[in-house]
Amino acid sequence: xxxxxxxxxxxxxxxxAWAKIRSRRGTSEAATPPVMSTMxxxxxxxxxxxxxxxxxxxxxxxxxxxxxxxAAASKTTRAVGAFRSLDVxxxxxxxxxxxxxxxxIIGTFFKRQVxxxxxxxxxxxxxxxxxxxxxxxxxxxxxxxAGSLSTSDAHSGTLAAFVIQEVExxxxxxxxxxxxxxxxxxxxxxxxxxxxxxxxxxxxxASSGSLGALYRVSEAVAVGGSLARxxxxxxxxxxxxxxxxxxxxxxxxxxxxxxxxxxxxxxAFVRVGRGGWRAELTGFYNRLAGYVYPRETxxxxxxxxxxxQYGGEDAVFTGFEGRLEADVLAxxxxxxxxxxxxxxxxxxxxxPVARTEPRIPLxxxxxxxxxxxxxVAALKPRLVxxxxxxxxxxxxxxxxxxxxxxxxxxxxxxxxxxRIMAESRAPVADLFTFTRNLxxxxxxxxxxxxxxxxxxxxxxxxxxxxxxxxxxxxxx
Numbered sequence: 001x002x003x004x005x006x007x008x009x010x011x012x013x014x015x016x017a018w019a020k021i022r023s024r025r026g027t028s029e030a031a032t033p034p035v036m037s038t039m040x041x042x043x044x045x046x047x048x049x050x051x052x053x054x055x056x057x058x059x060x061x062x063x064x065x066x067x068x069x070x071a072a073a074s075k076t077t078r079a080v081g082a083f084r085s086l087d088v089x090x091x092x093x094x095x096x097x098x099x100x101x102x103x104x105i106i107g108t109f110f111k112r113q114v115x116x117x118x119x120x121x122x123x124x125x126x127x128x129x130x131x132x133x134x135x136x137x138x139x140x141x142x143x144x145x146a147g148s149l150s151t152s153d154a155h156s157g158t159l160a161a162f163v164i165q166e167v168e169x170x171x172x173x174x175x176x177x178x179x180x181x182x183x184x185x186x187x188x189x190x191x192x193x194x195x196x197x198x199x200x201x202x203x204x205x206a207s208s209g210s211l212g213a214l215y216r217v218s219e220a221v222a223v224g225g226s227l228a229r230x231x232x233x234x235x236x237x238x239x240x241x242x243x244x245x246x247x248x249x250x251x252x253x254x255x256x257x258x259x260x261x262x263x264x265x266x267x268a269f270v271r272v273g274r275g276g277w278r279a280e281l282t283g284f285y286n287r288l289a290g291y292v293y294p295r296e297t298x299x300x301x302x303x304x305x306x307x308x309q310y311g312g313e314d315a316v317f318t319g320f321e322g323r324l325e326a327d328v329l330a331x332x333x334x335x336x337x338x339x340x341x342x343x344x345x346x347x348x349x350x351x352p353v354a355r356t357e358p359r360i361p362l363x364x365x366x367x368x369x370x371x372x373x374x375x376v377a378a379l380k381p382r383l384v385x386x387x388x389x390x391x392x393x394x395x396x397x398x399x400x401x402x403x404x405x406x407x408x409x410x411x412x413x414x415x416x417x418x419r420i421m422a423e424s425r426a427p428v429a430d431l432f433t434f435t436r437n438l439x440x441x442x443x444x445x446x447x448x449x450x451x452x453x454x455x456x457x458x459x460x461x462x463x464x465x466x467x468x469x470x471x472x473x474x475x476x
Contacts, residue, residue, distance in 0.1 A: 251301035
């Protein structure tokens with residue numbers, strides 16, 4: 001149930017550096033129990049230009065066509081002092097998460113409220129292209145836990161100030177950023193004699209910074225690198241957890257003595273792009289002091305789960321990573337094969353009270369299909385529709401999953417798609433009927449097919465395309 005907050009955010013370079021450092025730690029996925037989540041919130045963004053009217057603008061506002069295009073086109077402004085604008089951003093989020101071990105039985109529950117505000121004043125660089133900003137940020141969070149978790153409810157808050165500067169000189173672009181953060185984590189119930197240690201208010205503060213450069217060798221090639229120092233405050237779970245994390249089949253124990261994670265990282269990259277494709281190769285070296293992660297203690301908890309306790313340890317991450325991207329539409333594909341409906345027709349997050357309609361109701365599904373038809377027609381490829389595959393509700397709904405599917409719904413959604421494709425005269429490949437006729441032993445799990453079934457489905461689609469003369473259609 002760990003939720004990690006990035007306390008080093010504030011500049012794009014620092015956010016990217018910390019995300020890069022944290023993401024290179026290696027993770028494994030675990031099966032999760034049925035989950036019900038609820039989230040609500042709002043966001044307020046105000047951009048205040050710090051400007052006054054020039055003489056020409058003052059004259060142009062005396063016009064009978066106020067608000068007309070001609071009046072708007074004549075509008076000019078000039079900045080006051082060094083700053084050209086002030087952005088004020090505020091947000092509030094309320095989130096509730098419940099994991100059910102069985103219908104009506106709550107295994108894990110937590111609730112989180114987050115309020116934040118940020119003010120950023122932007123300016124332009126003098127004597128060269130570029131610009132920068134200075135800003136402040138504040139946030140407050142409330143964490144509540146229940147169910148099998150014994151984690152202490154807590155408040156947390158952060159205050160930060162930062163500065164960013166970008167400069168472009170010919171083909172060279174430089175970016176630098178610096179930030180100072182103060183953070184406080186305050187448990188509601190303090191206990192110096194708890195089983196996990198002294199549960200008390202913790203205060204953290206640190207500075208971070210980044211420096212990056214990018215040089216355009218040519219229109220298609222760029223090289224660059226960055227050096228960054230970032231930090232992260234341990235979150236409430238890492239400090240004060242005490243309870244089973246049933247999704248991972250572990251008993252997690254916090255560590256109230258954890259310090260701040262501090263990371264220093266360097267990376268160098270080369271980017272190549274032309275037309276509709278882009279490639280990037282990056283080498284990196286990241287050193288983390290006090291890297292926080294759950295370590296197996298070798299003990300077994302009171303509920304029979306292996307105990308993992310959070311601790312801090314120095315770590316180094318080095319390596320290379322590459323990325324290749326291609327804009328498929330830039331190559332003008334002439335054939336678009338589309339299948340959708342199985343996930344739309346699912347009843348998700350049943351919790352103690354099942355939903356009364358599928359995830360995407362039938363009328364909305366039909367509107368979405370018509371929009372797909374319209375978009376594909378605008379892009380010019382030939383649309384081929386594939387009827388969605390069948391569902392065995394006895395197998396699917398008997399596995400205790402957090403969502404249900406029903407065979408009758410799948411057929412209803414297929415019939416709705418049939419009508420829409422008939423209207424647009426799109427050819428339809430009936431993968432639904434073909435798969436259903438292959439016999440009862442279709443699935444390797446609740447909905448996915450066994451390897452030999454997938455091979456037969458692929459052969460069917462290839463043969464169907466060949467029969468319709470569509471197998472030779474290629475992008476231009």
